[in-house]
Amino acid sequence: MKKIFLLGFSFMIFNSCIELPEKSNNSSDSISGIDFKTISVEKLYQLDVPKYMKEMPSLHPEASLEYANIYKEAYVIVIHEDKEEFIDVFTEIDEYDTNLSVVENYKEVQKKLFAESIASIKTEDYELTNINGHNARQIKVFGKVDGLDVSYVVAFIEGDENIYMIMNWTIDNRFKRFKDTFEYINSTFKIPDNYISKKNKK
Numbered sequence: 001m002k003k004i005f006l007l008g009f010s011f012m013i014f015n016s017c018i019e020l021p022e023k024s025n026n027s028s029d030s031i032s033g034i035d036f037k038t039i040s041v042e043k044l045y046q047l048d049v050p051k052y053m054k055e056m057p058s059l060h061p062e063a064s065l066e067y068a069n070i071y072k073e074a075y076v077i078v079i080h081e082d083k084e085e086f087i088d089v090f091t092e093i094d095e096y097d098t099n100l101s102v103v104e105n106y107k108e109v110q111k112k113l114f115a116e117s118i119a120s121i122k123t124e125d126y127e128l129t130n131i132n133g134h135n136a137r138q139i140k141v142f143g144k145v146d147g148l149d150v151s152y153v154v155a156f157i158e159g160d161e162n163i164y165m166i167m168n169w170t171i172d173n174r175f176k177r178f179k180d181t182f183e184y185i186n187s188t189f190k191i192p193d194n195y196i197s198k199k200n201k202k
Contacts, residue, residue, distance in 0.1 A: 031184050040192065041065050041078070045164065048188035049076060050181060074170050074178050076185055080162045081106075103158040107137040110156065110165060118143035118150075131157055132190050138183075142172065151175035153182035159191050 036048040041064050053067040053074065060066065065078040083102060090096040096105055115121050121143040128138045134157050141152040149172035157164040166189060168182035 031180050034181060036184075036188075038188075039065060039067070043192060043194055044080065044162065045078070045159075046188075046190050046192055047076075047078065047166070047185065049185060050074075072170075072178075073174060074168075074181070076166065076168045076182070078164060078166050080164045083158065083161055083163050086163060101135060101158070102163065103135045103137055103156050106158070106163050106165075107139065107156045110154070111139070114141055114143075118145055120144050128155075131155065131187060134158055134189075134191070136189075138186060149173070151179075153179065153186065155186035155189065157189055164189070 035051040037051050038046055038048050040046045044064070047065060049067045050069075052072065053069050053076065056066050056068040056070075056075075058066075059068065059075065060077050060079065063077040063079050065076070067077075068075040086106065087096060087102065090105065090109060095109065097108070100108070111123055114123070118141065121141065123142075124140040126138040126140075128136060130136055136155060136157045138153065138155045141154060143150065150169055151172050152167060152169040154168070155164075155166040157166070166186050168178070168185060170178050
């Protein structure tokens with residue numbers, strides 16, 4: 001379960017951001033005007049990211065997808081966990097609520113970890129329960145990391161064998177510009193038809 005406990009430190013990756021001047025921090029990108037590319041990860045899942053983002057494998061050591069544009073200061077990573085392992089570990093430490101769904105438990109665990117890493121944290125839940133046929137939740141997170149005001153759109157998705165966290169972030173004064181893009185990225189998450197179950201690999 002090293003991955004899950006490392007998530008509490010995931011916000012340190014924001015240190016990789018480079019503050020660069022831009023003509024307008026408040027203009028809103030139109031989703032229809034952005035070209036996207038579909039990224040497939042080990043036949044586990046696929047996700048669309050803007051073509052202006054490039055692969056950046058230094059954002060988080062446990063991420064299976066890492067894309068960013070340092071000039072726009074827009075970032076996205078995906079971390080996935082074994083679902084049964086998550087349930088077993090958090091049941092053992094009496095942190096798993098059997099009255100909630102798996103994805104709701106995962107969201108609540110991550111929110112607690114976020115609160116340990118982000119100062120003056122504020123979270124907002126979306127009224128979202130499904131992404132492309134999978135149980136899902138989505139939240140906004142606002143707060144300070146190393147003195148910087150940062151904003152996130154985070155999705156949690158439950159698959160048959162894994163649970164996934166998609167984390168998008170930027171500095172606060174660019175959040176209005178990227179919010180729709182971040183939400184769109186999350187909405188494109190799919191587990192492909194040719195997904196090979198770990199049970200069937202044996």
